[in-house]
Amino acid sequence: MSNGAVPEPDPTKFTGADAVFLQDFATLSAFGATPGGGVERQAGSPADGEQRAWLSAILRDKGFNVSFDRIGNQFGLLEVNPGAPYVLVGSHLDSQPTAGRYDGAYGVLAAAHAAFSLATEWRAAGTTPRYNLAVVNWFNEEGARFKPSMMGSSVYTGKMTPEEALATADHGGTTVRQALEATASLGEGTGPTAAYAAEIHIQQGRSMERDGVTIGVVDSNWAANKYQFEVRGEQAHTGSTVIADRRDALLGASMLVVAAREIADHFPGGAVHTSVGQLDVYPNSPVVVPSLVSLLLDLRSADEELLAEADRMLHDRIGRIERAARVEISKTGSHCWPVTPYQPEGVALAEKTAANRGLAYARVKTLAGHDSTNLKDVVPTVMLFVPSAEGISHNEHEYTRDQDIISGLHVLTDVVRSLCLGELDPR
Secondary structure, eight states, X not given: OTTSOOOOOOGGGSOHHXXXXXXXXXXXXXXXXXXXXXXXOOTTSHHHHHHHHHHHHHHHHTTOEEEEOTTOOEEEEEXXXXXXXXXEEEEOOOOOTTBOSSTTHHHHHHHHHHHHHHHHXXXXXXXXXXXXXXXXXXXXXXXXXXXXXXXXXXXXXXXXXXXXHHHOBOTTSOBHHHHHHHTTOOOOSOOOOEEEEEEEEEOSSSHHHHHTOSEEEEEEEOEEEEEEEEEEOBOEETTTSOGGGOXXXXXXXXXXXXXXXXXXXXXXXXXXXXEEEEEEEESOOTTEEOSEEEEEEEEEXXXXXXXXXXXXXXXXXXXXXXXXXXXXEEEEEEEEEOOOBOXXXXXHHHHHHHHHTTOOEEEEEESSOOHHHHHXXXXXXXXXXXXOGGGOOSSXXXXXXXXXXXXXXXXXXXXXXXXXXXXXXXX
């Protein structure tokens, strides 16, 4: 996949609701489409607004009421049991720059089509489920334009205040509030009350494809420490200033980048992941020694003791880098979360559901953060994965086979049905 074009969804190989789902996925993939076969629709961008309007239209066409909460989370509400709380099912539509078409978007559309199938089923059978159903598109999961990531679900779960989130600005100075207003996505209130939650997502790794697994049942997340650092030096002329007199902020930042990789390499077997994904250099002129660099650095592990050791190694290196590069390094932000399990009863439900469908399944962990990692801290939550071809993600060549996303849709539908009927309620 990394060397060729991403195949287009092929609805002709499927029938009925499955074919309609693939047609809708092709339509969704056209919003913010890039020449390389991916998408570019960062949170609050015009392309994000267009896809949100399209989602609202297909939800309303199926009889769902659409609303936005105070941080722009988008809900398609099916109230079949007045006054009862909701099962929230969905993911996110926003993307990274030049991203793949599956990350997040598949989970939102699968949630919508699962809800459509269940609504039709319940009407035909005269069934009143115990819980209502809400399709959700969480705002700014990616954190590409506005930091931190998982913003919408963080506000929903009380981990971040709406005032703090709405005041957050992008690099151009546009605030979240302004972006939501521009895309007609700023609402009121806190959204529907949740009883349960579910999310399906591509794996963003290669283990499921390697092992022939169709459904990944997520049983816990990796812990992560994500930091924003500022490296301060002093501007100088790159030609006339002798090396010994320089206080090069970019040199210090580069040493931090190398330190992060060396820390990851210290732990065998990929037990710790580290990365620096963004550097902002000032003044970024070809003849000026940089005076300020901002960067985002993260450390991740499934073992909190190893993560703590890696964190200590990083902070020990900071002082050495400051002395070697003659710079000052300060931490200006952090976003951290521990290893936490998904509720075992939800894991068991997902395994039973996949088995009933005759699909190969296995328990997996999520290395990346997802909105469900916030939701599971407040309500029982089920997280499902489908395979990623070659593990490619956050890349225009991201791809999951049509059959796998259809299989995932079927399992998600069954799981959500069980949650709405109260199968996991205490007996």
